[in-house]
């Protein structure tokens with residue numbers, strides 16, 4: 235569903251933020267992307283979803299290049315950034331309908347999904363209010379519903395659990411399982427290793443822009459915790 239091949243990114247006037255990264259996220263995967271601050275996670279994620287341009291390597295979504303066929307790729311992808319700066323002057327429900335229009339989600343299905351995910355995330359009662367009045371977590375919930383409204387084949391999230399209350403975190407994990415059970419793929423960055431260990435069937439660890447390990451979580455961790463594995467591989471690479 236997502237293939238990142240020999241991807242490198244250098245910012246203008248900067249060092250190489252990501253260096254020759256290759257990884258594959260398959261349908262049904264919940265894939266965790268782990269690394270220290272400044273490791274290159276957001277750079278990779280923004281390039282995957284077509285927000286950042288890049289010169290080296292190739293990124294394919296559902297077999298299509300994000301550079302050559304950005305619209306086709308974006309039609310099947312949802313992206314939830316770490317800071318959901320969504321239209322402040324709209325109400326939650328107007329924003330969700332706006333996204334529903336863009337993705338051409340029929341009105342009946344749209345209403346059902348807004349009701350389902352609004353209730354699950356306990357935000358239905360506030361959807362008539364202006365987004366400018368929302369807390370960070372409430373904006374995140376609306377951003378999540380806007381992703382779920384069009385049932386993306388690939389959902390990409392940057393630090394999705396930061397700012398969500400415990401119940402919403404559990405709901406999000408359940409939604410992720412449900413999506414992947416229906417054949418979608420999820421790729422997300424996180425610093426919370428306990429969450430990655432329990433939730434992700436696959437993980438990748440990146441350090442200073444380079445991939446250190448990747449693969450099935452259980453095979454990589456063995457009898458250890460992901461925390462121990464992370465510390466070991468980070469130390470080994472010094």
Ligand SMILES: Nc1ncnc2c1ncn2[C@@H]1O[C@H](COP(=O)(O)OP(=O)(O)OP(=O)(O)O)[C@@H](O)[C@H]1O
Pocket residue numbers: 245246248251269270271272273274275276277278
């Ligand atoms: N717009 C930018 N211009 C120049 N350098 C940048 C820019 N954005 C990120 N970088 C650099 O690229 C490297 C990777 O940053 P990135 O934001 O991808 O890391 P990250 O793994 O997402 O970090 P964090 O966990 O702190 O969010 C860092 O060295 C950072 O300073």
